[in-house]
Amino acid sequence: MPQITLEHSPHFDGTDWRALALEIHQLCVDVVGATTQACKTRIVRCDDLIIADGDPAQAMVHCDLRILTGRTQEQKTALGEAVQAALLAGVKPYDGPAQISVEIGALDKDNYRKVTLGG
Template structure:
């Protein structure tokens, strides 16, 4: 925890995704008390997607962020707003239409399992 997926259209290939992921990790630690070693981000480049009317200039970024249950709605809202701001600040410039979205969801504590090994 947290489990983070950043999906993006090819319009944002010039973005420094590593730096953006590390900023989101920091926000998870600062806003909801996650531990840094627990943060995991997958970055998914979407070549085949259709947005709105299907025009090729339609761009998107979506952050799906799952945290262990037990956080308050206020914490989740604060995290969502902070991640949204980080995305807007960190994305490579794009002149076309874009949709930038964030969803904060719960990982059910009773059903989430993780094993970590090594140092």
């Protein structure tokens, strides 16, 4: 925890996704009390997607962020707003139509399992 997926259209290839992921990790620490070591981000470039009317100029970035249950709605809202602000500030500028979205979801503590191996 947290489990983070950053999906983006090719329009944002020039973005420093590593730096943005590390910034989101820090937001998870600051806003919901996660540990940096627990944060995991997958960055997925979406070549095959259809947005709105299918115009290839349509662009998107979506952050799916799953955190363990037990956080308040205020914490989840604050995290979502902070991550969206980071995305808006951190993605490569694009002049065409774009959608930047964030979803904060829950990982059920009773059903989530993790083992850390090695040093």
